[in-house]
Amino acid sequence: QVQLVESGGGLVRAGGSLRLSCAASGRTISSRGMGWFRQAPGREREFVAAIGWSGYNTYYADSVKGRFTISRDNAKNMVYLQMNSLKPEDTAVYYCAAKSVGGSYFELKSYDYWGQGTQLTVSS
Numbered sequence: 001q002v003q004l005v006e007s008g009g010g011l012v013r014a015g016g017s018l019r020l021s022c023a024a025s026g027r028t029i030s031s032r033g034m035g036w037f038r039q040a041p042g043r044e045r046e047f048v049a050a051i052g053w054s055g056y057n058t059y060y061a062d063s064v065k066g067r068f069t070i071s072r073d074n075a076k077n078m079v080y081l082q083m084n085s086l087k088p089e090d091t092a093v094y095y096c097a098a099k100s101v102g103g104s105y106f107e108l109k110s111y112d113y114w115g116q117g118t119q120l121t122v123s124s
Contacts, residue, residue, distance in 0.1 A: 002027050005116070006118040007022075011123065012086055012120070020036070021079070037111075040093075049064065049081060050099070051079065059106065096115040
């Protein structure tokens with residue numbers, strides 16, 4: 001079992017920056033890919049970013065590429081999402097997820113552990 005707890009969400013103005021953190025407990029996540037997803041009101045949960053177990057490979061949704069950076073610290077069992085140049089359309093609940101073996105980094109069904117989410121609101 002892996003427990004994931006997100007933190008760092010809040011209210012920020014458009015153009016601002018924020019860093020989300022995901023703390024993992026239980027089993028180590030050092031051998032797992034990790035991802036961030038988000039869900040805005042009335043919309044389906046969507047992929048934001050993911051990172052391979054070593055941190056070498058990263059993946060981003062086109063909508064956040066160049067603005068968001070995912071990283072991890074396996075020694076601390078932590079995953080981060082640095083978000084810059086935030087836009088009102090980035091407003092959503094952000095979820096951290098641990099990937100199972102196999103499957104695409106971009107698909108929700110590839111992840112078997114999820115946090116409860118942290119709210120990000122970007123004002124215009």
